[in-house]
Amino acid sequence: MATTGGGAARPSGSGPDLSGPVLAAAAIFLAGLVCLPIGWIAAFAFSDRGGAPTLGNFVQLAEDPTLSEPLLTTLALSCSVAVAAALAAAPLAWIVARTDMPGRRIARILMTASFVTPPFLGAIAWEILAAPNSGILNRMWRDLSGAADPLFDIYSFGGLVFVITCYTAPYVFVVLANALDRIPADLEDAAGILGAPRWRIVLGITLPLALPALLAGVAVAFLQAMTLFGSPAILAIPAGFHTITTKIYSLFQFPPKPQVAAAAALPLLLVTIALLWLQSRILGRRGYAVIAGKGAEPRPVRLGAWRWPAFALVAAALALPLFLPYAALLKAAFSTLPSAPFDPANLTLAHFAFVFLEFSQTQRAFSNTFVLALATATAGTALALVVAYLVARRTDLAGRSLEFLAMAPIAVPGIVLGVGLFLAYTRGPVVLYGTLWILLLAFLTIELPAAFQQLRASFRGLHPELEEASRILGAGRIETLRRITAPLLRSGVIAGWCLIFVGTVRELSAAVMLSSSATKVLSVVIFDLNESGNLGAIAVIGVTMLVVTFAVVAIANWAGSARGGPRVQPA
């Protein structure tokens, strides 16, 4: 296979061009990451308990109401969340991106920060807030209104939609706000000059231009709601219903039915692939026309008297995923009864004493979690870097195939991947179950696409001319990478590393399938504690976990920007 760059003209001191073999190795590794677990799922889905081929699992899936009902529930849930997230995110994104609302910068940062909150922790916090009888908000409502009925029952289908929306709407918000930033002002100005009123400009110009981004965000909200495990496990079971993810998990109870579980996982995979394909079609057709044209900077809309009502709306929206849940967790961490009205007599440090002095899983779970997060972030960034480099510098079929493989894991939901890896590595020849390696593989697979996207974007902003200049001046490929390319990519690398790190710490759906007793991570420990109702201990572990996460991310950013001078200037 021919490689780029003339071999004969290569200056002395540079090694042989390794891009061909490296590309092949990367492609094989990436293909293995995705194909192996999926292959096992397919094999199990089409076999009976004895291993003979059958379609019986799918017949059971359709006919057994304890299996078909969760499928329908999940469909309804995902649709509801997608609509709710769009309705919540669209006005917020417009206000923050396109108006002169006070505090819009900080609002944007906070909205992005609510990403970091693991959805399962948010769900537990909302139990403390809105359990129908003991929930803090419902108690306050009863005291204020004298009503007997709760304001809001979190243990219900609506409650589950609400909590999942709280943690997916920010995603739609970010996608949409970024798109609104890029919509040039001239189109809106033209409409304004022609006498269109403000509302017609928003509905007739801004909204259609932002529509691809909105649809893309909605598709992701749908997928997240469909594949989420923690929130339904925490809120749906008490309400008396299953979603497909909690059902898949329960199929591994004794006696385990992995064949049926695999069959139930396949629809998730197919819907995900279909939606991602649709999303790329939508974005591919309409998104770029706007992004390509660099028109006038968008001017913020003057809200006038509406500035402060808009501010209040955004603050209230931020309270739902951020302020209220964190307040509830902090209160639970320090009080004897998490739901009781605040009373200094109920303050206690007992939960901290239990978690850090008595609970024998604390130390191991913290070390497992952060060892895995550091390893996944480092290995994942390195892999994403190599792949993004190859993809950026090769536009041939090999490069495009590699790009597809690096993005493919995005189509595999965490619980599906968990089931696949469980089936692949619990029996011979290679048994990885019970080791941290199987978790590393799972997290690497799940987090790779995000880091790859980040780094691909960084490479796109980096013209090959700089590297070529360095090569012409006599530097080898490696030296060029080290002295030219790497410094220019630093901020992208750090962002990718942090993305993986945060994503790994908050992962539950694959971890719950794959961790054994000795390899438990914090998310699984929290999940276990929730099943026995130890809210105080959960609050302490959850808050500590978030503090450590933020600290690591801050250190990574500080170290990245402190070392080696300015970021964008070549040395």
Added chain:
Amino acid sequence: MKTTMIAALAAATLAAGAASAQDATYAITPELEAAARREGKLVYYTSIDVKVAEDLAKAFERRFPGIKVHVERNGAERQFSKIGQEYASRIFNVDTVNSSDAAHFVYWKREGWLAPALPEEVKRLYPAGSFDPEGFHAPMRASMSVIAYNTTLVQAADAPRGFRDLLDPKWRGKLVKAHPGYSGTILTATFQIGRDVGWDFLEKLAGQQVMQVQSSTEPPRKVVAGERPVMVDGNEYNVFLEQARGAPIAIVYPAEGTPLIIGPSGVMKNARNPNAARLFHAWSFSLEAQQLAVDAGGLRSLHPGVKEPAGRKPMSEIKLMKDDPVAVDKEVEQIKARYLRHFRT
């Protein structure tokens, strides 16, 4: 030649088996202690409330410094699945195990996963018939699954007296119960209630908008928090612990009988820390450990020397349902399937 070798092997295995059955009884000796100290740690899988389990572990660590107990707490049924998965992958992490579903020991013994280990104190003092004569398991704890109610939300006169009372429309939306797919206590209790009160009761109960939680440790917490005023099932010992904190919760021993939960312990044959496991196992049946489990853990004990704290109704005065682990072992799949059909989760 091949056949003679197999015969010799078989004879050796038989002899070893016979010897171990004979020698299953053991005491805590300085040799055992020293061997356990060399191992330095043990892994204890249990389904007891996590705080109670850690309290026991810390008491053991104080009694035998230098031997660390790693507690792995899960609902008994979840724990059973986990051990099954780990053993299928040849992961021998667990050294000694305690479960609130006695049927698990029927299964593990049949699978040959347990080591014979009969503490001398158990053989000498515990009621005959309560422990496995071959020493594969013995009752480390006993408790009951009880009805309980929040005393600030329900007047004693209005409280239910038995299971059938819970079908009264006034309890609709006011009940909480734990899950037999997660909790061994609840699986055992569901079997006994189905047998003695009838599955029609459980079917009708499912129409009462019952809040479904997982662990049998949780319903008492939900009642104390006021999330639901009455619990259908849950650990008696967690109610005792809540009462000791002054929480407003009272127990009802149902008129139809109270499900009795025996929680046996055993040592795994493939334990990586066999001596530490045997030491912990033997110690956990001692008067010291049993009294601690009763006083600080709210549990019941089969050790005749244990003194019941004042204020707890003695077991002898409670109408108990009969436990039957052999039947539970046979019917477990049906129990779970029926429960799923009625309660949908």
